[in-house]
Amino acid sequence: MAGPAMRRQAVGVNVGGVMVGGGAPIVVQSMTNTDTADIEATVRQVMALARAGSEIVRITVDRDEAAAAVPIIRDRLAVLGHDVPLVGDFHYIGHKLLTDHPACADALAKYRINPGNVGFKAKRDTQFSTLIELALKYDKPVRIGVNWGSLDEELLTRLMDENAAAGSPLGAAAVQREAIIQSALLSAQRAEEIGLGRDKIILSTKVSDVQHLIAVYQDLAARCDYALHLGLTEAGMGTKGVVASSAALGILLQQGIGDTIRISLTPEPGGDRTTEVKVARELLQTMGFRQFVPTVAACPGCGRTTSTTFQTLAQDIEEHLSRSMPEWKERYPGVETLSVAVMGCIVNGPGESKHANIGISLPGTGETPAAPVFVDGQKVATLRGADVAEQFKLMVADYIEKKFGAGKRDAAE
Numbered sequence: 001m002a003g004p005a006m007r008r009q010a011v012g013v014n015v016g017g018v019m020v021g022g023g024a025p026i027v028v029q030s031m032t033n034t035d036t037a038d039i040e041a042t043v044r045q046v047m048a049l050a051r052a053g054s055e056i057v058r059i060t061v062d063r064d065e066a067a068a069a070v071p072i073i074r075d076r077l078a079v080l081g082h083d084v085p086l087v088g089d090f091h092y093i094g095h096k097l098l099t100d101h102p103a104c105a106d107a108l109a110k111y112r113i114n115p116g117n118v119g120f121k122a123k124r125d126t127q128f129s130t131l132i133e134l135a136l137k138y139d140k141p142v143r144i145g146v147n148w149g150s151l152d153e154e155l156l157t158r159l160m161d162e163n164a165a166a167g168s169p170l171g172a173a174a175v176q177r178e179a180i181i182q183s184a185l186l187s188a189q190r191a192e193e194i195g196l197g198r199d200k201i202i203l204s205t206k207v208s209d210v211q212h213l214i215a216v217y218q219d220l221a222a223r224c225d226y227a228l229h230l231g232l233t234e235a236g237m238g239t240k241g242v243v244a245s246s247a248a249l250g251i252l253l254q255q256g257i258g259d260t261i262r263i264s265l266t267p268e269p270g271g272d273r274t275t276e277v278k279v280a281r282e283l284l285q286t287m288g289f290r291q292f293v294p295t296v297a298a299c300p301g302c303g304r305t306t307s308t309t310f311q312t313l314a315q316d317i318e319e320h321l322s323r324s325m326p327e328w329k330e331r332y333p334g335v336e337t338l339s340v341a342v343m344g345c346i347v348n349g350p351g352e353s354k355h356a357n358i359g360i361s362l363p364g365t366g367e368t369p370a371a372p373v374f375v376d377g378q379k380v381a382t383l384r385g386a387d388v389a390e391q392f393k394l395m396v397a398d399y400i401e402k403k404f405g406a407g408k409r410d411a412a413e
């Protein structure tokens with residue numbers, strides 16, 4: 001049967017009211033790239049990310065000014081009606097910042113700790129313990145986020161030495177993956193020894209190579225039941241980052257692995273940070289894990305349809321649907337399951353349109369200038385004239401009202 005493997009059973013973690021793992025839907029999250037000390041810019045970007053659909057947003061907390069800004073950011077967002085949970089990203093001095101800024105420690109919904117960047121030698125253990133004790137004090141979950149760019153060097157060296165002394169040593173890449181996994185698992189074990197519950201721990205083991213990422217998460221998933229945060233680190237810019245992240249995460253999700261995802265795209269200078277959220281949502285929706293917005297199936301176009309009418313209509317419909325969603329979600333429960341087809345000619349147009357809730361097959365080059373419309377598999381109308389797009393949009397609105405509107409619900413009651 002077509003479909004993903006059964007979801008791996010992970011202990012659920014409540015991140016500021018959003019459940020991660022424990023059978024909850026896979027959560028979309030993102031990270032700001034503003035200076036957190038710049039309160040205005042950070043509030044603006046968190047709001048944009050939340051509006052785009054990010055259910056958790058991480059912010060950098062790298063110095064006193066940033067830590068001092070966090071509770072103000074939290075309050076401003078609340079006033080503006082955005083209660084999206086904020087995660088603090090800490091490196092090197094997280095123990096100090098959280099100790100010195102109790103309001104910051106309280107305002108955050110989760111702390112992200114990188115075990116490779118907590119400190120060195122003897123200090124590492126005490127600073128890690130302090131972070132966990134602070135999580136306990138403020139009743140916050142943590143993500144123990146290992147990254148191969150900042151892997152615990154002592155652990156890696158020890159595993160390399162042990163491997164070299166072994167009878168049949170593994171390759172360097174396999175040892176590195178083992179070090180990444182052990183860094184996460186040993187840190188989680190240490191956190192539990194200090195008193196943090198399993199329901200307060202999320203793990204991630206990010207690398208920037210697709211095949212290594214898949215291997216490392218498959219292994220990690222099999223060795224623990226902590227909730228897992230998936231992400232391909234440093235995925236890159238543009239289509240490369242989108243494809244690499246989607247390939248890696250898509251395969252893991254299909255295998256039932258992953259409770260929350262972040263797509264780490266490098267934006268173009270001045271580019272839109274919300275792209276990473278859009279990609280994460282598209283990935284979950286296209287694979288059938290979540291349904292956020294109605295689906296628009298549009299053909300790619302070819303030499304059979306030289307006019308741009310259908311491209312314009314497909315774009316128009318897509319924008320119309322996503323613009324209307326905030327209001328429709330309230331008015332039309334279930335509208336996100338709607339499917340619309342906008343097709344360019346008779347070859348696949350009628351067939352694809354029949355598969356959608358509502359679909360239109362526009363005339364290709366040389367075809368009769370008429371556009372049949374199909375509703376739930378049946379041809380219901382043939383549109384003609386220069387305003388076919390407007391007529392079709394009205395038919396979509398009518399369909400939504402009938403299928404998801406109050407009248408439909410009243411009739412069912």
Ligand code: SF4
Nearest residue numbers: 299301302344345347
């Ligand atoms: S439906 Fe028609 S226009 Fe669209 S890609 Fe297929 S053949 Fe080309």
